[in-house]
Amino acid sequence: MQKSNWLRAGLLATLAGGALLAGTPAKAQGSLVLYCAVQEEWCRAMSSAFEKETGIKVAMTRKSSGEIYAQVKAEASNPRGDVWWGGTGDPHLQAAEEGLTLEYESPMNKDLHPWATSQWNAAKKRSIGIYAGALGFGYNTQQIKAKGLAEPKCWADLLDAKLKDDVQVADPNSSGTAYTLLATVVQLMGEEKGFDYLKALHKNISQYT
Missing domain, CATH: 3.40.190.10 (Periplasmic binding protein-like II)
Known part of the structure; x- marks a missing residue:
């Protein structure tokens, strides 16, 4: 469900990042559809904070970046989501290149790190960096020990x-x-x-x- 421009701007200013999904805006219905690609706890915490601040109900769906990209692309002719928040940068850039997301300039851009606005520039204002993390791996210490491995x-x-x-x-x-x-x-x-x-x-x- 697509919402009005002020509703879109409000969420992005609060969350300071993500992507707005393209489509023909409809009348605001007091609710917002959020596709969220970070940890479930983050998604719920942000949704609750936004609802408390604005009184707007958030319908949140948590999926991986690739799954959300595929869903957004499949819904391109009949968009159902309003905001795609989080996940790795490449799917956002791909969606931006394909015109699946909308241009947006947050008033908070000036407060962001250069790596965050670099994503925004690369996406031609259709996505922005919201967090950075180290890529690593985990292992089961008991299994490693049982196999006699370092x-x-x-x-x-x-x-x-x-x-x-x-x-x-x-x-x-x-x-x-x-x-x-x-x-x-x-x-x-x-x-x-x-x-x-x-x-x-x-x-x-x-x-x-």
Whole structure:
């Protein structure tokens, strides 16, 4: 459900980031449809804070970045969402390039870090950076100990043949974080070595979740 421009501006000023979904605005109905791609706790906390501040009911759906991008694209001819908040930057840039999101300049832009406004410039005002985080991996210390392995300290350690079928990664077709992993490896190692690493890692992966 599309809402009026003032409703859109209000949420983006409060959340200081994200993307407005393109479509023909309809009359404001006192509610807002939010597609949220950060942790569930963040999504609920922001929705509650916005409802308390504005009196506008938020209908929130939490999905991964890739899933939201696919949904927004599928709904392009009949948009149902108002705001897409959070998730990795690449899907937002792709949506911006395809005209699936709207231009918006928040009055809070001047208070943001350069890396945040860099996303806004790259997206031609259709998306903005809202947070940054380190990309890493976790492991089960008990299983590592049971296998007699040293605790992995870097990405190269995940290629140990003893970890075959013990590594799980999210599906990069739907997970923005997993896609970012692929892109980061290629950027750090170069295309040839990066894909060689990913092929080697694939041998140890039991499931793409």
